[in-house]
Amino acid sequence: MEKIVSLCKRRGFIFQSSGIYGGINGCWDFGPLGVELKRNLKDDWWYVFVQQREDIVGLDASIIMHPDVWVASGHVAEFHDMLVDCKECKHRFREDHLEGDRCPDCGGELTEPKAFNSMLKTRLGVSDESAVDTYLRPETCQAIFVDFKEVYSSSRTKVPFGIAQIGKSFRNEVNPRNFIFRSREFEQMEIEFFCKAEEEEAWFDRWQRDIWQWYLDLGLTEGKLRWYEHPKESLSHYSKRTVDVEYDFPFGWGELQGLANRGTYDLTQHTNHSGKDLKFFDQEAHESYIPTVIEPSAGADRTCLAVLCDAYCEEEVPTAKEGETETRIVMKFSPRLAPIKAAVLPLVKKDGLAEIGQELERKLRKKFNTFYDQSGAIGRRYRRMDEVGTPYCICLDYETKENETVTIRDRDTMEQIRIKMDEVADYIGQRCSHERD
Ligand code: GAP
Numbered sequence: 001m002e003k004i005v006s007l008c009k010r011r012g013f014i015f016q017s018s019g020i021y022g023g024i025n026g027c028w029d030f031g032p033l034g035v036e037l038k039r040n041l042k043d044d045w046w047y048v049f050v051q052q053r054e055d056i057v058g059l060d061a062s063i064i065m066h067p068d069v070w071v072a073s074g075h076v077a078e079f080h081d082m083l084v085d086c087k088e089c090k091h092r093f094r095e096d097h098l099e100g101d102r103c104p105d106c107g108g109e110l111t112e113p114k115a116f117n118s119m120l121k122t123r124l125g126v127s128d129e130s131a132v133d134t135y136l137r138p139e140t141c142q143a144i145f146v147d148f149k150e151v152y153s154s155s156r157t158k159v160p161f162g163i164a165q166i167g168k169s170f171r172n173e174v175n176p177r178n179f180i181f182r183s184r185e186f187e188q189m190e191i192e193f194f195c196k197a198e199e200e201e202a203w204f205d206r207w208q209r210d211i212w213q214w215y216l217d218l219g220l221t222e223g224k225l226r227w228y229e230h231p232k233e234s235l236s237h238y239s240k241r242t243v244d245v246e247y248d249f250p251f252g253w254g255e256l257q258g259l260a261n262r263g264t265y266d267l268t269q270h271t272n273h274s275g276k277d278l279k280f281f282d283q284e285a286h287e288s289y290i291p292t293v294i295e296p297s298a299g300a301d302r303t304c305l306a307v308l309c310d311a312y313c314e315e316e317v318p319t320a321k322e323g324e325t326e327t328r329i330v331m332k333f334s335p336r337l338a339p340i341k342a343a344v345l346p347l348v349k350k351d352g353l354a355e356i357g358q359e360l361e362r363k364l365r366k367k368f369n370t371f372y373d374q375s376g377a378i379g380r381r382y383r384r385m386d387e388v389g390t391p392y393c394i395c396l397d398y399e400t401k402e403n404e405t406v407t408i409r410d411r412d413t414m415e416q417i418r419i420k421m422d423e424v425a426d427y428i429g430q431r432c433s434h435e436r437d
Contacts (some may be wrong), residue, residue, distance in 0.1 A: 001250040001251055001309075001353045003154050004102075004250070004309060004342055006076070007312070007329070008034065008179075008308065008396075009191055009329075010226075010345065011033060012031035012034070013030070013031060013034035013037065013341075013388075014028055014030055014031065014032060014034045014179075015028070015029055016029070016041055017029045019077060023056075024187070025176055025184075026173055026176030026182075026183045026184035027184055027367055028183055028301075029178075032186055033339040033340070033388055034304075034339075035149065036187045036306060036339035036369060037149045037333070037337060037338075038300055038338045039306075039308065040336065040337045041218075041303055041337060042189065042340070043188070044218070044278075045166070045214070045298070046058070046164070046166065046312075047434060048214055049164055049191060050077040050247050051160070053162075054204045055157075055249075056162040056164050057155050057157060057161070057162075057163055058102065058163070058165065059144060059147060059151060059164070059165045060162050060165065060166075060167065061140070061143030061144070061147060061165065061167070062143070062148075063137050063167065063168055063170075064134055065136070065137060065142065065146065066135070067132060067133065067134040068273060068274075069142050069146060069270075070134075070135050070142075070275035071273065072269045072270050072272070073145075073238075073270075074237050074238060074269065074313060074436070075117075075135075076117070076119075077321060078110065078236075079118050079119055079138060080115040080117055080118065081116050081118055081174055082094070082096065082113040082114070082115060082116075083095065083113060083115075083174060084104045084110040084111050084113050084114075084264060085110065085111045086103035086106060086108045086110055086111075086197075087109045087111060088103065088106050088107075088108025088109070089107050089108055090270070091103060091106075092174060093110075093175070093205055094174050095113045097175065107145075107179060107299065109317075112176075116172075117172075118138065118172070118186070119136070119138050119170075119172065120136045120170045120171070120172050121133055121135055122134060122136055131196065131199065135171055136170035137168075138170060138171050139169055139188065139190070140165045140168075140169055141165070141188075142266070143165065144163045144190070144192040145192065145201065145266040145267055145270050145278075145293075146274075147163075147229040148267060148270075148278055148319070150161070151163055152194075152280065153401065158228050158282075159192060159280050159282065160193065160194060160196070160199065160203065160291075162191045162193035162194065163191070163192050163194075163365070164190070164191045165189075165191075166188070166190075167187065167188065168184050168186070168187055168188075169187070169188050170184060170186075171184060171185060171186075178251050179266050179305060179431045180301045180302070180304065181249065181254055181284070181301075181302055181305055181420075183301065184242055185300055185355075186300070186301045186302075187299070187300035187301055188297060188298065188300065188301055189299075189303075190295065190296070190297045191296050192262075192293050192336070193293065193294045193295070193296070194204050194280065194292070194293055195292055195294060196291065197263075197291075197292045198406055199296065200261055200334055202434060203294045204241070204259070204261055206370070207259055207294055208227075208243065209294050211245060211296050212225070212245065213323075215245060215306075216264040217334075217336035218303070218307060218337065219307075219310070219311075219333070220247065220307070223248075223264075224248040225245060225246070225248075225312065226245075226246050227244070227245065227246070228243065228246050228253075228255070230244070235385050238260070238263075238265040238266060238380060239261065239262060240260075240261040240264045241260065241366060242258055242260040242263045243259050244256070244257065244258050244259070245257045245290070245307075247310075249303070249305070249306070254302070255302070255304055256298060257282060257296060257297060258295075258296075258297045258347060259296050259297075260294075260297065261292070261293075262293040262295050264292055267290045267291070267293070271290070275426060278290065280308040298334075298357070308339060309335045310332075311332045312329075312331060313330045313331070314329055315330060316328075317414070320379065321339075327382060328406045329383075329386065329387050330386040330387065330389070330411060331351055331378075331386070332389065332411070332412055333387030333390040333391070335431050336432055338389045338390060338432070339369065339389065340369050340385070340388060340389075340394070341355050341390070341391065341392065341395065341432045342370050342371075342373070342390065342391075342392040342394055342424075342428050343370065343381070343385045343390050343392070343393045344356070344357045344358075344361040344364070344370060344371070344373075344394050345361055345378060345393055345395050346396040346399070347378055347382050347395055347397040349374050352401065353396045353397075353400065356361070356396055356401070357374065358373065360394070360406075360421060360424065361399065363425065364372075364425055367425055367429050368428065368432055371385070371390065373385075373388070378395065381393075382409065382414075383409070386411055388409060390409070391410070391412075391428075391431070391432065392408050392409070392410065392411065392428050393408070393409040394407070394408055394409075394424060395407045395408075395409065395416075398420050399418070400421070404421045405411070405419060405421060406417050406421050408427065408428075410432075
């Protein structure tokens with residue numbers, strides 16, 4: 001884990017928020033490469049679960065909602081962690097994270113557990129007197145329930161259908177830890193899928209298959225993925241059944257996504273609290289009913305972390321010197337997720353190769369993310385690109401001027417092929433998109 005955190009900082013994937021002020025616990029910033037990686041991941045999710053499906057529509061709702069939403073959803077009453085304090089060192093812990101009944105840091109005696117609400121409070125309004133307390137949303141899905149009628153009546157969708165949303169959520173986690181795995185500000189990718197009660201099990205099974213397949217298509221190692229079924233007694237207040245997809249991180253198994261059967265809980269709660277009818281009217285059957293909800297809820301940051309952990313490789317490779325080897329660090333991202341798709345590297349700056357290289361890079365840049373590098377030994381430039389997971393390196397050499405060809409080096413096999421310069425964009429474009437699937 002230390003190696004991954006250090007690479008993320010060194011190469012500008014992810015670093016601590018507010019670093020020059022000493023950092024702030026549980027908040028992280030995605031740098032130039034991290035933002036590309038996370039954006040590719042979110043775009044992939046949107047492409048697979050929204051764009052490619054006829055039964056899902058999107059939403060981008062506000063983060064701050066009416067405070068009554070959180071009363072209706074049950075978060076004000078139920079979204080608690082039970083905390084204990086150490087009487088000696090004063091450290092605070094989640095009771096469910098403790099293994100024994102003494103302080104894990106100093107062995108001291110612990111207090112009785114106290115409930116602590118995990119929502120982040122904020123105030124909305126321009127004067128102290130008129131401002132109201134509300135919360136930054138702890139999950140994106142509540143807006144989907146609140147906007148349910150607005151969406152279905154304006155988009156002519158019919159049950160069964162889903163509403164998808166990607167956005168920030170906030171939780172005042174007691175122990176943010178394991179890099180971006182558990183943070184206080186994070187992004188969720190959620191779908192609320194509305195169906196008839198009698199079809200809930202069939203849809204639950206279908207969603208289990210679909211989300212599992214998505215992780216495989218991202219290139220995650222299947223042996224590092226597993227399902228975890230929540231025992232009935234530890235289900236969230238809204239859930240009839242929950243299973244999680246877990247990934248085997250260097251610090252142990254951790255949840256990537258929850259799949260829950262929320263039944264009619266949320267729409268019923270919002271109907272009761274708002275006084276507005278949130279039933280779906282089935283025009284063919286001439287009946288109104290509150291649909292059942294199956295919810296796949298994934299974390300963008302956690303998936304990013306799984307992708308980073310899965311991609312990290314150290315390999316011993318021969319150097320230019322006979323019999324010597326060196327360690328190559330390579331991020332084997334799926335080409336679709338790689339922050340940079342291709343690097344253009346002229347073998348030398350002179351003889352017009354730099355100009356031809358820059359011209360080629362400008363053309364490729366119109367189609368996908370590229371990087372131009374003309375400084376240093378070619379081997380070192382390849383290594384720099386391996387370390388940030390660039391799947392293709394295009395090298396311009398002495399033949400380029402003779403016959404307008406370049407070599408393309410594959411990041412994983414390190415093999416090179418020679419192709420015409422005007423075929424490069426298609427060659428790389430196809431391999432870095434869903435076109436190839
Ligand atoms: N709407 C249901 C819901 O929010 P959850 O299991 O609490 O369910 C769903 O959260 C996903 O959000 C998790 O599987 C995880 O990927 C992500 N997530 C939750 N808390 C997180 C945190 N503190 N830091 C990073 N990701 C988090």
